[in-house]
Amino acid sequence: MTLSSMTGFARSHGVSGTYAWAWELKSVNAKGLDLKLRLPPGWDAIEGPARAKGSEALSRGSVFANLTVSRQNAAPAVRVNEPVLAAVLATLKGLSGKVDAAPPSLDGILSLKGVIEVSDAEESEEERAAAEAAIIAGFTQALKGLAEMRRTEGSALGKILTDRLSEIASLTARAEATPGRKPEAIKARLAEKIAELLDGSQRFDADRLHQEAILLATKADIREELDRLVAHVAQGKKLIASGGPIGRKLDFLAQELNRESNTLCSKANDLELTNIGLDLKAVVEQFREQVQNLE
DSSP states (O other), X not given: OOOOBSOEEEEEEEEETTEEEEEEEEEEOOSSEEEEEEOOTTOGGGHHHXXXXXXXXXXXXXXXXXXXXXXXXXXXXXXXXXXXXXXXXXXXXXXXXXXXXXXXXXXXXXXXXXXXXXXXXXXXXXXXXXXXHHHHXXXXXXXXXXXXXXXXXHHHHHHHHHHXXXXXXXXXXXXXXXXXXSHHHHHHXXXXXXXXXXXHOSSOXXXXXXXXXXXXXXXXXXXXXXXXXXXXXXXXXXXXXXXXXXXXXXXXXXXXXXXXXXXXXXXXXXXXXXXHHHHHHHHHHHHHHHHTTBO
16 A cells, blocks of 8 residues: 545536536645535535545545536526416506507517516436436545645655665664763763863762662663664554555654663763754654654
8 A cells, every 4th residue: 555645636617418517625634534525505415425425535534525517508497477477467457547648669668677587407216316316426536636736746745764774774873873872981970970070079979879870870871762763763664564554653663762762862971972862852753743644
């Protein structure tokens, strides 16, 4: 399976009988799947099938789907409003002996508001059902286009995330090889601390010396953090290679990477290791930001 991002855009359009329709879909990042449909009045029957197909095609993202429908080349239905016409004629008849005017013409009577009604041609159930089926098929087509665009971007994101993980692995290896972690360097710092304690007090405090030695040894030991970073990098690359909707898993992994890099920085006992830790935190943050775009 390939990776997919949560951002994308797609359109589809078509004609069914006298109906012309068009779908416009766009999606952005979200914690879950949120499909927001905007349908014209009278087309509510589309919503159920559209939501079902959206859930089948996508796992995460806020998706905005807008449908426009228009009717073309349909002969309008024209009818005479008989009650209104009868009322008009009765009124004219009552005025015929009271007003000195030419008798009303037919076109004049028909031009009066409400006498002639023009409406859209009536549709058959078959025509409506065919239009709904075509519109749902068009939504499926638009979903495919949206998913394809998301996969294309997801593929690019996968390469970026793999590069970030490789950088994390490289920085972890540099931290492993830092001279400050060697026993000779630790002994030298311990000797320096002992000298400071002896110079600062006339009385030799064995307990204080023991505490300083334990503290220094603990800060120098970043073995656990390095092992976890190596394991997290391997797991991240494995997830990316497997593909599919792994955004939440990688987000959790990014949190773990951030925690280990913070601990490494806090334990850093020389300038080089501190700088490596800061670089590590920056790369982990870049990794986390890109993960937010994955499905």
